[in-house]
Amino acid sequence: MGTLRDEDLVRRIGGWSLAALTLALFGTVPLSLSGGVMSRPGIVSPSPDLWTGLIVAGFALSGAALIQLRPRNWIGWILVVSGLLQVTNVAVDAYATRALTDPDQSLPLGLAAAWLASWTWIPSLLLPVIVLPPLYPTGRPASAYWSWHVRMALIGIGLVVLVAATGQGGVDDTVPGTRLPWEAPAWWVWAVGLSAAILLISTAAVTVVGTLVRAIRAKTPERQQLLWLLSVVAAMLATVFTEYRLLFAIAYGLVPVAVTIGVLRYRLLGIEVALRRTLLYVPLTLLVALVVGGLTTAFARLVPEGPVPLLIASAVVAVLVIPASGRLRTLVDRLVLGERADPLALVDRVGAGLEIDHDDPVAAMLEAVASAAGTSYTVVRDVNGRLVAEVGSPEGAGLDLPLRHRGVQLGTLTVGPRRGASQVTEQDGRLVAALAPHLAVVIRSARLAEELARERIRVTTATLAERDRLRRDLHDGLGPSLAGIALGLQAAGTAHRTDPDAVPSLLERTRAEAELAVSEIRRVLDGLRPSSLDLHGLEGAVRDTAASLGMGEAGGPTFDLQAGALPALPPQVEEAAFRIVAESLTNVARHSAASHCTVQLNQANGDLRVRVCDDGRGLSSLAGSGHGLDSMRKRATEIGGTVCVEIANPQGTLVTAVLPLETP
Structure with a gap:
């Protein structure tokens, strides 16, 4: 160097x-x-x-x-x-x-x-x-x-x-x-x-x-x-x-x-302007001069005196120059501006890129927009200002354009001037504005595809986890109970032949074993993952539960769900959070006589934080340790979390759950 x-x-x-x-x-x-x-x-x-x-x-x-x-x-x-x-x-x-x-x-x-x-x-x-x-x-x-x-x-x-x-x-x-x-x-x-x-x-x-x-x-x-x-x-x-x-x-x-x-x-x-005007007006001037000179010379031989030759030449020029100037202007624009001479062709070409499969469609579409507009750099940022895609490096003053699709703000498109220029020209700004809706469609489609992929992963993971839990429960709980019933019936059949007096006691034990099996089946059914979680996710399942309890309807308490940007939740954390919220909402609807209930779902310090607050009668109706409260604490403890139930300020009940996202 x-x-x-x-x-x-x-x-x-x-x-x-x-x-x-x-x-x-x-x-x-x-x-x-x-x-x-x-x-x-x-x-x-x-x-x-x-x-x-x-x-x-x-x-x-x-x-x-x-x-x-x-x-x-x-x-x-x-x-x-x-x-x-x-x-x-x-x-x-x-x-x-x-x-x-x-x-x-x-x-x-x-x-x-x-x-x-x-x-x-x-x-x-x-x-x-x-x-x-x-x-x-x-x-x-x-x-x-x-x-x-x-x-x-x-x-x-x-x-x-x-x-x-x-x-x-x-x-x-x-x-x-x-x-x-x-x-x-x-x-x-x-x-x-x-x-x-x-x-x-x-x-x-x-x-x-x-x-x-x-x-x-x-x-x-x-x-x-x-x-x-x-x-x-x-x-x-x-x-x-x-x-x-x-x-x-x-x-x-x-x-x-x-x-x-x-x-x-x-x-x-501004050489583009100078070139376009020079290449347009110089040939037109020569054309007018040749036509006027040639016609006046030719007609002067027929009509030596008077303004007739000049008038005829002027009329021919008037008829000839207008269409000639239009065609010449088109040719000059194509020569000087190239593809930019026909903005609609650029829009159609960029739009055709929507039909092609790309590994990163947003980056590919952004590069097509930058190429069509000839800009030195283009940047797409989401509504939070985070970088989505970038082409080129900043040079000169940029132009910011909003990206909207169906009335929804998706982010901002920033375009820079052409190389060597200090700012974006009005013509380039109009061209990019015409291309921005196509880019917004691609960004929206890419986001929907990402959301669909995340949802598919979430549902698949939850389904597999639920299958493993069912297999474990059936093998460890219901399986031995059914095996015990089968053995008890077999023992009763043998006793019927050899010791009839022992049959009643054997049948009684078998009946007790059957009752335990029924309880185990109920436990397994109660532990099944709610279908609303698979269909709508945690937020949608909470809204469905609140609606089923009459919240937000006439005569029932108003309901407000405040959910931050949540990551993909582990199935057991998602289910535990839903069960805790569902139990809390049930208590609010049945016992609190509240007029308003708020549910907050947020992520902080690697934990999922759940808050359910109402303005009802408070803990007086929930005194003691009921089955619902014990169930909430148990579900949180199983995944290493905690649940706290306390009096809200100024009145009502506040249920707070902290659930670690990385379960043990």
Whole structure:
């Protein structure tokens, strides 16, 4: 890691050093042209102006800044080298102008400077146009094909530079009559120049078309980055062959700025809006100009005078532009926005994900929403603020949207802005709001599935525990009693033959054994797990019991059940809690003459805490130790819990049970 940081530091220092050298070289231009050099006879090239300095500074400083932030991205180096080549061309050309026109010819290397200025401008223009787009925005070729393309483009640029450097070319652009001391043969210029032209034309065409194809196929944000670069390069190419040097200077000077913005902060200047308007209004303007110009010219031959040609052209434009603008707007939106141009298609695509089985449907659906909206992060939290699912990492100001299903608040969906943006746009907010109900359905379905799974486990566990208890009771209690009855009957049959006087006593003992068996059967039946627990759980069973006792109905006491978030209860704890509550409610309904009864079920410190409180007559009606109270204490003691019955404040009875969730 230390070696990598040292290499990055060297790159950063190198980038700023080249930028400083570029600015220093441009600073030598006024010195070379001082004293009215450009007014000397025979000089035809205009002197460098402020625009040249701004372009050079733009390339140098943008490239150095990009190297500082992305030291391993080659785009920064391309910008710095392009700026250095530009300023080299300007600086050595200014020096050559002074050296070659000085009367005393005292300055050395004037011809060498003119030769250097004749070709250094070529790579400074071609590198950003042909080599940079295949490397944009990551600084590496997008594929092996683009890697070979970059190599061929560099070879083509090298061949053009070779032709320019070996021929007379532009060595006399500033000072006419300047000649190199050698003459390149014609076959050399044609052979190398033709190869260079073929390579440059083909690689330039592939760069433009290929980058456009990449932009069409790419997703956000790479699509906007590529379109941003294409727009600036297209503006530069459109003005390079015009007579308006200022327009080309502006377009060319925007290249490093646009590239730096595209790599670092592609949404910093709202490029989507600029791209959409540019790609829409420029073609429409050209269409109107061509239609008006062509029709007015054609009809002017038939009607040379009067406003008729212009009126006809205007009518055709009015009929043609409206449908053309609608179609063009659709195409531009698809090109710039991609899938976001049709929000309904995104909603349908996300909705189709509901038909696919996932291990974690909430996380899968959240990822689909994040992908459709292009957000940097998305988070779902429940109503208590607990994290349910998360995609990405927080970046910028988020937007919170409620998740509701059938009027029930399920939680909150938080979405972040697109990568590089500071906040969520209004369009993205509307899109996510349209997708939120689909996500809410998935969250509700996932919760229902979890609740069903927990309920299935609870019922299965309770059923197995009840089966084991029945097997144990029948084997240990009823089984020996029935075996004793069978033996007593057998003994009575034998005594009937051998000792008839002993039969009555044997039958009496057998009858007593049968009564014990009946009592055992009743005990087993009384101990059966209530079916309402399996059907409705503890809370539902308590409500059913209260309703069966007339609580909450006219003439009966009001009833209130307060239950906290309870975990999956062990069957014996759940049954003991229900039996204690049921017995307490029975006492309230039969003996207390209460007007209100409250049952509280909570978990605390690994225990299930049960409270049954009424506002009746109090313990006076329950004095002593009745069978019901003994039954409650016994059930709590069997699982290691306790039951306390005391006077409530200000009146009534309070039954408190503490039942450990981990039974012994």
